[in-house]
Amino acid sequence: MLDTLFEQVSSALVWLACAVAMAMGGRTEKIGAASIWLAWLASVLSQVRSGWVDPQYAWMVVDGLLFLALVVLALKGGRRWPMFAAACQALTLGVHGAMTLDLQIRSVAYLTAIAIWSLGVLLALVAGAVFEAAPERRARVSATL
Numbered sequence: 001m002l003d004t005l006f007e008q009v010s011s012a013l014v015w016l017a018c019a020v021a022m023a024m025g026g027r028t029e030k031i032g033a034a035s036i037w038l039a040w041l042a043s044v045l046s047q048v049r050s051g052w053v054d055p056q057y058a059w060m061v062v063d064g065l066l067f068l069a070l071v072v073l074a075l076k077g078g079r080r081w082p083m084f085a086a087a088c089q090a091l092t093l094g095v096h097g098a099m100t101l102d103l104q105i106r107s108v109a110y111l112t113a114i115a116i117w118s119l120g121v122l123l124a125l126v127a128g129a130v131f132e133a134a135p136e137r138r139a140r141v142s143a144t145l
Contacts, residue, residue, distance in 0.1 A: 018033040021125050021129040029079075031077070033125060042062045043058075046062065055096060055100045059114070070085045070086035095110065
């Protein structure tokens with residue numbers, strides 16, 4: 001599951017981004033962090049390691065559910081960061097769709113594109129926690145640093 005250095009580093013980034021959002025963010029950021037962490041866990045548990053040349057259909061479902069969660073947060077959360085995160089997640093779904101439609105796409109390109117757009121989601125979450133959190137919460141956290 002977490003055999004390669006890339007998997008370990010990317011997993012650490014997910015944990016770090018979610019921890020920052022939980023510590024510094026408001027309700028929207030905490031819901032976003034929980035959604036992203038659950039999607040990460042579901043992806044780790046559902047990956048098919050025997051056929052990297054094939055689309056990861058379970059990942060596609062997980063990514064679709066995360067996209068829906070981010071869209072709901074964008075519509076109801078009153079924050080800007082979920083819109084950017086949902087856009088990155090939509091691009092991730094596009095990558096899944098491209099791989100499904102054209103199996104000539106190499107698995108390295110497929111996995112790299114997913115990783116890049118996933119970083120966009122994490123960056124949006126951290127930016128939301130840092131820049132859009134309540135000012136008093138930011139002041140309290142920066143005073144402890």
